[in-house]
Amino acid sequence: KQEVTQIPAALSVPEGENLVLNCSFTDSAIYNLQWFRQDPGKGLTSLLLIQSSQREQTSGRLNASLDKSSGRSTLYIAASQPGDSATYLCAASMDSNYQLIWGAGTKLIIKP
Amino acid sequence: NAGVMQNPRHLVRRRGQEARLRCSPMKGHSHVYWYRQLPEEGLKFMVYLQKENIIDESGMPKERFSAEFPKEGPSILRIQQVVRGDSAAYFCASSPSRQDPKAFFGQGTRLTVV
Numbered sequence: 001k002q003e004v005t006q007i008p009a010a011l012s013v014p015e016g017e018n019l020v021l022n023c024s025f026t027d028s029a030i031y032n033l034q035w036f037r038q039d040p041g042k043g044l045t046s047l048l049l050i051q052s053s054q055r056e057q058t059s060g061r062l063n064a065s066l067d068k069s070s071g072r073s074t075l076y077i078a079a080s081q082p083g084d085s086a087t088y089l090c091a092a093s094m095d096s097n098y099q100l101i102w103g104a105g106t107k108l109i110i111k112p
Numbered sequence: 113n114a115g116v117m118q119n120p121r122h123l124v125r126r127r128g129q130e131a132r133l134r135c136s137p138m139k140g141h142s143h144v145y146w147y148r149q150l151p152e153e154g155l156k157f158m159v160y161l162q163k164e165n166i167i168d169e170s171g172m173p174k175e176r177f178s179a180e181f182p183k184e185g186p187s188i189l190r191i192q193q194v195v196r197g198d199s200a201a202y203f204c205a206s207s208p209s210r211q212d213p214k215a216f217f218g219q220g221t222r223l224t225v226v
Contacts, residue, residue, distance in 0.1 A: 004154070034214075036217075041222075042219055042220075043118075043203065043217050043218055043219035043220050044203060044205075044217040044220075045217075046214060046215075046216070046217070049214055089154070089155070091155070098143075098145065098160055098168075098207075098210055098215075099157045099160070099168070099171075100145075100147070100155070100157060100215075101157075102147075102154035102155040102156070103154055104152075104153060104154040105154065
């Protein structure tokens with residue numbers, strides 16, 4: 001059974017720092033892995049999707065990596081800004097299964 | 113092109129009442145997925161529907177919960193005789209096909225049972 005874990009549960013850093021959020025999964029037979037952003041009381045925004053055949057994806061200041069063999073994905077945020085404050089969720093899709101299996105999220109606070 | 117629309121955004125129900133949550137997928141999307149997010153927990157898959165068909169409801173509680181996606185109109189998640197433990201955020205996502213890996217999410221409906 002696939003389990004997705006995100007550590008830490010919360011992170012607070014000063015503005016301008018580069019930071020890394022971690023996501024680990026127990027079953028390496030994933031179809032893809034996605035990173036989402038969730039703002040308080042709002043919906044989910046897909047940030048990056050990494051197919052199982054890929055090792056990383058980049059969008060602006062965000063870079064996500066995938067290492068299936070070690071069961072890990074990281075989300076790197078460069079030059080953090082207060083507007084980056086949100087909860088970041090990772091979700092794994094198994095094989096061709098549409099079901100997403102979610103981590104509990106990392107709540108990120110960027111201090112001005 | 114409007115995104116996935118969920119309504120209501122907030123819903124308060126007394127114990128024992130029925131809750132109906134609506135989800136209108138993005139234009140051109142015929143696949144809908146419902147997820148539930150309990151307080152301080154990750155999202156959990158509930159049900160996957162195509163137009164007029166339930167494809168997978170393995171994440172749905174066996175009692176009181178039902179879902180539909182009619183030929184016309186939005187997808188409906190129905191919770192009968194709600195209990196306090198049903199209080200959660202319910203998210204809907206849609207995609208154009210099962211093979212398309214990227215799903216677009218609505219803003220969710222926050223159900224509070226009092």
